[in-house]
Amino acid sequence: MAAVVLTALCALVACGGADTEAVGETQSGDDDSATAGAPQFPASVEHRYGTTELEEAPERIVTLGFSDQDAVLAFGITPVAVTYWYGDHPHAVWPWAQEALGNAEPVVLNDGTFTGQQNFDYERIAGLEPDLIVGLYTGMTQEEYETLSRIAPTVASSGDYPEYGMPWQESTRMVGQILGQPERAERMIAEVDQMFTDAAAAHPEFEGVEMVVAEMFEPGSSFVRSATDPRTVFMTSLGFELPAEIAELAGDRDGAEISDELMTKLDRELLIWNVGSDPSLREQIENKPLYSSLDAVQDGRVLFIEDPLVSGALTWSTVLSLPYALEHLVPELAAAVGS
Incomplete structure (x- = not known):
């Protein structure tokens, strides 16, 4: 199965790096280049703080979003600097990328210091001499955007979605636009979307099953993911449903805390615990006072995602990580629903 995933990823990112060279060679208006699918400039993209334009292909890209390196790497282009999220992987790039x-x-910015909040080191970013800054999976403010834009053209997330709630399709599309490769972006999106379609068709038992994706960050409570959070979107793209009560509770945030006293709110047809970042959390969750009384627990309709790579692929939910997540999670989901 690993070979299947590698083949799929290579098809998506054009393994070998040829596209990186093509970017530097692109000349706007060259009909032959357009026919070959080479990047085209000038290029522009709209986002929550305006429109960013590039007259020529960028050569020094800095990614500030926690998962933005994947979106750039997918186009065969290597950033000069990426931002650390979590995990112990070379250059803050996970195995699927x-x-x-x-x-x-x-360069890895904020290496090993993830706090849940952005921490833009403007002086260090400026020292990298970027000609493009990508900050999609961030909580970037207007003031931060304006400061970064004085360093280099900067792309923020789409204003059509809440922060941290922009679909992977839109992230891929926006990066493709500013890199002058919109058609390639659409091809990659279509390929991964088809993987979801095929998986859902192969498992009609997923359709309409109410589920929640929960995590644990603080003692005494659980954190349930919202309708727009990538972890939930992964599940609903396969046919599962998020209960309206949970969607309303989380609103336009990435999730909501539920105290242990109200843990019965998590009792749905399928209860998914994303604990791969710290598998030891499973024991703590199972020892919560109301946990064993939940119908989902008693009926065996609980899935703990404990493998760090599988959990990471779900959490990142990028055009590069999703094929890996689908390959490994779909069989586990089928087993959990079947139980």
């Missing part, structure tokens, strides 16, 4: 990274060694 290492093939696209190749031998490159980008």
Whole structure:
């Protein structure tokens, strides 16, 4: 199965890095280049703080979003700097994107210091001399955007979605637009969308099943993911449903805390615990006072996502990580629903 995933990822990112060279060689208005699908400039993209334009292909890209490196790497382009989220992987790039990274060694910003909040080191970013800054999976403010834009053209997330709630399709599309490769973006989106369609068709038992994706960050409560959070969207793209009560509770945030006293709110047809970042949390969850009384627990309709890579692929939910997540999670979901 690993070979299948590698083949799929190579098809998506054009393993070998040829596209990186093509970017530097692109000349706007060249009909032959357009026919070949080479990047086209000038290029522009709209986002929550306006429109960013590039007259020529960027050569020094800095990604500030926690998962933005994947969106850039997918186009065969290596950032000069990426931002650390979590995990212990070379250059803050997870295994599903290492093939696209190749031998490159980008600078890692905020290395090993994830706090849940952005921490833009403007002086260090400026010192990297970027000609494009990508900040999609961030909570970037207007003031931060304006400061970054004085360093280099900056792309923020789409204003059509809440922060951290922009679909992976839109992230891929926006990066494709500013990199002058909109058609390639649509091809990659279509390929991964088809993987979801095929998986859902192969498992009609997923359709309409109420589920929640929960995590644990603080003692005494659980954190349930919202309708727009990528982890939930992964499940609903396969046919599962998020209960309206949970969707309303979380609103336009990425999730909501539920105290242990109200843990019965998590009692649905399928209860999914995303604990791969710290598998030891499973014991703590199972020892919560009301946990064993939940119908989902008693009926065996609980799925703990404990593998760090599988959990990471779900959490990142990028055009590069999703094929890996689908390959490994769909069989586990089928087993959980079947129980």
